[in-house]
Amino acid sequence: MVTDIFGNIGRFIFFVLLQGLILNDIGLWSGMIIPYLYIAFILMLPIETPRWLELLLGLAVGLTMDSFTNTLGIHASACVALTFFRPLLLRAIAPRDRYEFGQRPSIQDMGVFWYFKYAGVLILVHHAWLFFMEVYSFKGFHYTLLRILLSAILTLILAILSQYLLFSRRRNNYA
């Protein structure tokens, strides 16, 4: 349990710094595609996290990101929405015999196909919320929609890669 908390704090710092110092500068096609990988912190929270705590963590990581990009409130709002929808989605795509205790929402524990559904939907929710908040209107609707889709695909690829590259050794703990 204690290592769990430290692990989550470590991931918070790691993903926020990665996003703030490196990924925010990536703008393929003159700013069309931006990966927002920092939400991988939220995607990797334990399944049994209390919902109120999850919402507060979403607010915290969102406000931290806003401090980097000077857009106070925008990332926070998108992350709070993401943390509100995550438990609902987890319930909707639960395996037939429910989650086992200690099971993580990761490729190692749940398989690639499950993770693809899980991360894909949540990344789309977050990016759609974020990009529409950022343009502030539905002006240029199709352009924004295209940005959301392409950015979400890139974020999803990076999220899956980071699962394999950074966090694969965890499996041994449960084997």
Add this chain to the structure above:
Amino acid sequence: MRNFFQFLVRYHIFLFFVGLQILCFWLIFRNNSFQHASMLNSSNKLIGNLYVWKSNVSQYIELQRINDELAAENVALRNRLRGSFVNVNDQFVMINDTLRERKYIYKSAQVVNSSVNKQLNFITINKGKNEGILPEMGVINTNGLVGVVKDVSEHFSTVVPVINVQFIASAELERTGHFGLLRWDGTDARYSYLTDVPRHVDVQAGDTVITRAASAIYPKGILIGTVAEVAEKNGSNFHQIKILLSNDFNALRYVNVVDNLLKKEQEAVEINFENDGY
């Protein structure tokens, strides 16, 4: 009453979610006004220093180009020194010219972070309140207009650049003298748009666009860019002018912050006719 409590218990997570969203929206609306001070932006100490560290790393790669730019500016300034001129007429010697009063003071600052790929792009610079930088000061560099200061802390400031969808400035066509509003559309960081120029004005591709000093933020005549394309919209009385910006916002390193010493005086005069209802 019991039903009400049951409702609260049943939907407490949803209500908490709505509460947090209201908080976020309140923050967004508050952040959109220029007149406020907030801790949660890149002018705060922790993130400002992170950005300084990042720019120290990336700056090594660009030292050559930065040196070239500074050398070119040095030469341009040296050419304007009094020593570069000879007196044509030595009957008059200027001792202390009281006909001219200083209006603008420039402060040099270094860009420690900038973005070009968002709708709301920002720049963080390494000078703040301690160096006399205040919100709503203009920011320019050798190539032309950069933006306007938004938040300041002791050691850092954030700047809203031309390529932020919330940026608006009054701009003028140098050749014809007609003016319009400079606004970015949020797509390409190399181009911006000049709106509200009437259709009868003869605008041509290649015309120079400069600042107009209407809001007392920038000096008059700072280069913004050149006209790239003039489009006519059916039924509109105004040109849609696309401007190729003179600044490359991907490669900003040094900027000058402009302090207008007569700004208070100009604003004090202008507030009177606003109050009279014109």
